[in-house]
Amino acid sequence: MNKNKEQLLNKRYKAEKRFRLYGQSAIFMALLFLTIFIFKIFSTGYSAFQKTWLIVPVTFDAELMMLEQNPSKEDLKDADYYDIALKSMADLDPNANEDQENELKRMVSYFFEREIKRELLNDPSLIGKTKDVYLTASDDLDQVFKGNYPRDLPEDQRRVTDYQLKIFDQLVELGKVESKFNLSFFTYPDSREAELAGIASSFMGSIFSILVCLMIAFPVAVLAAIYLEEFAPKNRFTDFIEVNINNLAAVPSIVFGLLGLGILLAVFQLPRSTPLVGGITLSLMTLPTIIIACRASLKAVPPSIREAALAMGASKMQTTMHHTVPLSMPGTLSGTIIGLAQALGETAPLILIGMVAFVNTIPGSPLDPAASLPVQIYIWAESAERGFVEKVSACIMVLLGFLIIMNLFAQIIRHKFEKKWS
């Protein structure tokens, strides 16, 4: 009998240990996913912050550039750079035949003559002289140099030919290939050529959308929250508003995209693909988040504050505007920032209102067509070129960086400025 009891007890203790282990492993799994996730993004993305340059001697031959004697600045701008650009690439291998010259040209980026032009415009005295110019390597060679490209594939499955690799290796040996910080990733707009593609356009698009979103959602949400928390009578109608807000917070984001498409674009005829429409759509989405946060922090202001103000003869409106609302601001602001961070990461609604259009200019106002950072991630992830994979990860790193900063900011506001009652 005693032995039986002991066995039973042992069994129960074992069950206890097992259960505990399940819990621990669940947490472990969740954290493991997070680690893999971040590791994967960083390990594929960090190399995008470096860019490979080929150092090529360029002879600025006035005759080839169709320049007359003593050219003015305007002449320099209009000159023909393509031929000298082509020639300097062809000169890398004096024995190259026509096909090979073509391949040589494709070792650098698509707009390489612009880089040569910039060089000359910076220093017009170069005419007739030869100078080593940094040219952006093509995205495939960039990947080869970073070691991301499988060189052992058969030639017909590679986008880099054996000949290009041979010349490239020679250049590497001569020290004519250099890797430098990829500034253009931050300053260039999107491009079809991976080596020239940057996040400037989508970044500005995101900033504009978020600003529009903030300017609409914040005032409306705060006013609505004040009404519901401080003034609304308890009746069917306010209950209905409440149910609406709670439901909106859980409506899938793509439905808001359909709303933007069906109402803002089709009925109000607002311009397609613009951060304005994107911002309005996002503001409808963040509205419930901010309302809920603002109401929670209004609720947290103790009634004694209100009673004191009322006792001093303040009207209900004065009490609310002068005392309750300012005291609730830290909570509201941190809720707003979290809502904006959500909006910043949102993709699907923006795709539906046309912010996926290919934009190769940097938008200057919310009325110019633009993409946004998450949409840029989607666009690049869908394109087949190898060079875009690291760009996607780098773009994700930038986006995550912003989200982390915003969330930290929200935390700081909450902890620094929020009064602890009681």
Add this chain to the structure above:
Amino acid sequence: MFTFIVLLGFTSYYFGRRKAYTIQSTNKRLTALPQFYGYYLAIWCAIPAFIIFSLWAIFEPTIVKLLILSDYSNQGYLDDELNLIYEKTKALSRGQFTGEITPFIEASAEKYLSLRSIAQSSKAVIVLSIIIASVAYAYKKISSNSRTREPVEKFLKAVLFTASLAAILTTVGIVFSLIFQTIDFFKVIPLFDFVFGTHWYPAKAFVRDSSEALDPTMYSDTFGAVPIFAGTFFIAFIAMCVAIPIGLMSGIYLAEYASVKVRQYAKPLIEILAGIPTVVYGFFAALTVGPFLKEIGNSMGLDVSAESALAAGGVMGIMIIPFISSLSDDVITSVPQSLRDGSYAMGATKSETIKKVIFPAALPGIVGSILLGVSRAIGETMIVVMASGLAANLTLNPLESTSTITAQIVVILIGDQAFGDPKTQAAFALGMSLFLVTLCLNIVALRVVKKYREKYE
């Protein structure tokens, strides 16, 4: 113009306040603080301006259009052609017109510009005169020292109330944007075919020559949404298979076992998973998980699609873990301590207490959190668009690719849409069904959670 009115508002505020001080200096008792006099005047300045501006914005384009098109009225144009002429006129007047310029259109472009400038100047005149009249009226009122605080506060309250209608307006907007397109869609495609049809092939609707009349029989096998619905629920099911065990167990562990320190670090870390944008998950699923599963499958001799439902569902499950864990954590912590103490006093171990006492007590809340998770899984878009297939297969094999409601909406609506095309309308019909399904889930879930909260509060 706008800045001018704002300036005018400020000036009237100062006028109002100064008036209040002058009244005060005559030793009369003010009915409110001086700034309320100012607010009162400013409001009387802002409201008429706002009303006129909005009326103008609504009616000006229609009137201008009528005036322009009256030149063409007796030349036998169709409505569509008239609209086209109007669009051309507008484009030309902005200097953005690239097509062939006929003298007619050039003339109407000039007329358009002159009409616009007339409209602008008359707007300015009307707004200013009305503002001045209304401010003068209000000024007279405050001079006689009538009440100002009450009207100002009433106005503010009305503003607050209007803001709170925004939520309802959004819901109404959603329903409106969906319902018209959906009704048009069901005029062409019978509801029965949509709900019970098993072939989804919207690309077929694009092959149509747009000049021909719509022939509904053409679409009889095109818009059967069963594979889409099945795919949606299937992927959501896979996601919940990942999310429920991990989310629930970590919620229980955090609430009942974890030390303060573990809780302090593990909880925010898990919640990071909820803050990662879904497009990032999608990229992760498409680039890492999909090919990884394919490789494993191939090494076991299975034929795995690189865009399998498993990859999308699994990654979606990871995304939902924090929702379930933090909600069930909340729910479990709100179970009263007395229930635990009672159970321990009877000699139960911790796990027995959790399984036999706390879990049943917290069950409604947990079910609510799971329902919210399901609703999120059904509405999730980017992961599916990027990692799962786009072809709608009716399959229950997790290794094959399937498609979901959200993915189909994106596929149909990406790029240029032609409103009035059955394909575009199909996307709205899918959106409607998505909205309805998630709405039901949300309402039920929120109710359950609310009831549960009330029970222990």
